[in-house]
Amino acid sequence: xxxxxxxxxxxxxxxxxxxxxxxxxxxxxxxxxxxxxxxxxxxxxxxxxxxxxxxxxxxxxxxxxxxxxxxxxxxxxxxxxxxxxxxxxxxxxxxxxxxxxxxxxxxxxxxxxxxxxxxxxxxxxxxxxxxxxxxxxxxxxxxxxxxxxxxxxxxxxxxxxxxxxxxxxxxxxxxxxxxxxxxxxxxxxxxxxxxxxxxxxxxxxxxxxxxxxxxxxxxxxxxxxxxxxxxxxxxxxxxxxxxxxxxxxxxxxxxxxxxxxxxxxxxxxxxxxxxxxxxxxxxxxxxxxxxxxxxxxxxxxxxxxxxxxxxxxxxxxxxxxxxxxxxxxxxxxxxxxxxxxxxxxxxxxxxxxxxxxxxxxxxxxxxxxxxxxxxxxxxxxxxxxxxxxxxxxxxxxxxxxxxxxxxx
Amino acid sequence: xxxxxxxxxxxxxxxxxxxxxxxxxxxxxxxxxxxxxxxxxxxxxxxxxxxxxxxxxxxxxxxxxxxxxxxxxxxxxxxxxxxxxxxxxxxxxxxxxxxxxxxxxxxxxxxxxxxxxxxxxxxxxxxxxxxxxxxxxxxxxxxxxxxxxxxxxxxxxxxxxxxxxxxxxxxxxxxxxxxxxxxxxxxxxxxxxxxxxxxxxxxxxxxxxxxxxxxxxxxxxxxxxxxxxxxxxxxxxxxxxxxxxxxxxxxxxxxxxxxxxxxxxx
Numbered sequence: 001x002x003x004x005x006x007x008x009x010x011x012x013x014x015x016x017x018x019x020x021x022x023x024x025x026x027x028x029x030x031x032x033x034x035x036x037x038x039x040x041x042x043x044x045x046x047x048x049x050x051x052x053x054x055x056x057x058x059x060x061x062x063x064x065x066x067x068x069x070x071x072x073x074x075x076x077x078x079x080x081x082x083x084x085x086x087x088x089x090x091x092x093x094x095x096x097x098x099x100x101x102x103x104x105x106x107x108x109x110x111x112x113x114x115x116x117x118x119x120x121x122x123x124x125x126x127x128x129x130x131x132x133x134x135x136x137x138x139x140x141x142x143x144x145x146x147x148x149x150x151x152x153x154x155x156x157x158x159x160x161x162x163x164x165x166x167x168x169x170x171x172x173x174x175x176x177x178x179x180x181x182x183x184x185x186x187x188x189x190x191x192x193x194x195x196x197x198x199x200x201x202x203x204x205x206x207x208x209x210x211x212x213x214x215x216x217x218x219x220x221x222x223x224x225x226x227x228x229x230x231x232x233x234x235x236x237x238x239x240x241x242x243x244x245x246x247x248x249x250x251x252x253x254x255x256x257x258x259x260x261x262x263x264x265x266x267x268x269x270x271x272x273x274x275x276x277x278x279x280x281x282x283x284x285x286x287x288x289x290x291x292x293x294x295x296x297x298x299x300x301x302x303x304x305x306x307x308x309x310x311x312x313x314x315x316x317x318x319x320x321x322x323x324x325x326x327x328x329x330x331x332x333x334x335x336x337x338x339x340x341x342x343x344x345x346x347x348x349x350x351x352x353x354x355x356x357x358x359x360x361x362x363x364x365x366x367x368x369x370x371x372x373x374x375x376x377x378x379x380x381x382x383x384x385x386x387x388x389x390x391x392x393x394x395x396x397x398x399x400x401x402x403x404x405x406x407x408x
Numbered sequence: 409x410x411x412x413x414x415x416x417x418x419x420x421x422x423x424x425x426x427x428x429x430x431x432x433x434x435x436x437x438x439x440x441x442x443x444x445x446x447x448x449x450x451x452x453x454x455x456x457x458x459x460x461x462x463x464x465x466x467x468x469x470x471x472x473x474x475x476x477x478x479x480x481x482x483x484x485x486x487x488x489x490x491x492x493x494x495x496x497x498x499x500x501x502x503x504x505x506x507x508x509x510x511x512x513x514x515x516x517x518x519x520x521x522x523x524x525x526x527x528x529x530x531x532x533x534x535x536x537x538x539x540x541x542x543x544x545x546x547x548x549x550x551x552x553x554x555x556x557x558x559x560x561x562x563x564x565x566x567x568x569x570x571x572x573x574x575x576x577x578x579x580x581x582x583x584x585x586x587x588x589x590x591x592x593x594x595x596x597x598x599x600x601x602x603x604x605x606x607x608x609x610x611x612x613x614x615x616x617x618x619x620x621x622x623x624x625x626x627x628x629x630x631x632x633x634x635x636x637x638x639x640x641x642x643x644x645x646x647x648x649x650x651x652x653x654x655x656x657x658x659x660x661x662x663x664x665x666x667x668x669x670x671x672x673x674x
Contacts, residue, residue, distance in 0.1 A: 029540070030561065031560075034540060034565070191589055290512045299512070304485035305517065306512075
């Protein structure tokens, strides 16, 4: 199998042994963390072959998370678009309401098998924090969640939810007081408490082995999609569409399709107020190659290499970097990356409510918005799958406020 | 041999220990930095670590994070840091300057461009906190061909196998981060440092400087019993923060503090 650059290596061969996806990825961390990353990597490789671990993981995914999540043919949405058939992969129906739990279950089990009694996590919108607090409760682990003080103000519901789950939410007041700063602070905690603590990174970013192991825990989305699509429709979809912040739901659904070259893989970034405004979160569309949070990838930086503040209506996409494998898939042209702005995402949010009775997360609404556009230009005998990565209960206050309604 | 190696060699041959001081360029405002660098030297500092402000200083504790933020409020860039180094170098041709920072500003400037500009500004070494030697093969070659010595870090968790590789890659000196944690965190456990130093000294031909957690004269004195020098960062930066509204006092206090450190280690 050769990819578009004429490289004969299968796309499943990445990352290489040193954790690189071509020029991207790697381990750009201070020396104190190197030993912990090496331990994590070797433990992960060992447990991947461990039957007891795998059985426990599978059991929890089915009995606790509620997998498999359905693949749903969205008939009225299809009619509205007037083109290709639209299927939705219903990750919003998972326990805790998003794909995040797939990774958290896997990593909490890793922590348990590694004998680490404490987990930490970073969170932006609070979804990964809630998922981490949930699995910590499930496995009896101590849990601290780092969250930017700006995000704490915007997401009070999830903050309270994490407290109910027994986690401590630690406000981060440094830098822009958002997700990237929460990540910095979680890394600082991990450096200090590396002996008894596992850091549950929530996306396919961070230093190796995180982009690989988070991808592998999320790949169940794509594996199920492939099987369900074959059963319900036959063959392969023509395109798979997913939103990309850090990129874990997209990587999870893309990965099993990487060598099915006839399937278009389309990642949708947040264009915020529009790409031209400069106020967005679309590093794959508008960023430059740089190094942040342990890996080389596309980043939103200024001319001096400082990381800039991003904007998206959806807090889960409001991140200046992106997982290194997406950077790689962009450069080898296996995946395409587009951007959808706040207004288009909101329109899709409303459309899915009215046409299908499904309340999508604002993150996932970006994928729905692009999926609708794409389907409308395709033939009725073609099909696309949109990853509906999360549900939108958490976003109701944001959208209501835009409608001039206060529901506090 | 670079100026950094030469200076450390000559200290060793005179049986002296090195005092390395860290400040963030542009903290609390750009005009402070160059005169303060001279003041550090006048009061006994052997090597200056000049921190390059970055928006996301992952390895720093709260004290140094705030210093980065104060400098960034004045938009101090890597280019500005090099200008400060060059200005300092006009009046001082003997004190080594080591730039300490994070990779992204250097990556954005371009390795080659950075190395050439840094060399002509009189920079003698670099510590790039989030660039371990495995990821630095290209960078090291470019720096060394411009007479800049890349310094790499050892940590309490570093295995012998990695330590050997790090000591091989490092030039000038090796920097031992004496704590699990961020800059300025916790208290120094001198017995632990002493144990680790015994192990690392067998693996390194270079002098080893110890930093992270060296807060005062007695701490620095204890460190140089077992190491070739002490790096003091957060304690100086904290003093600067306390006097950021009175720049004369800031300079006096830092000068006084550094001369106490010097006296303690000699």
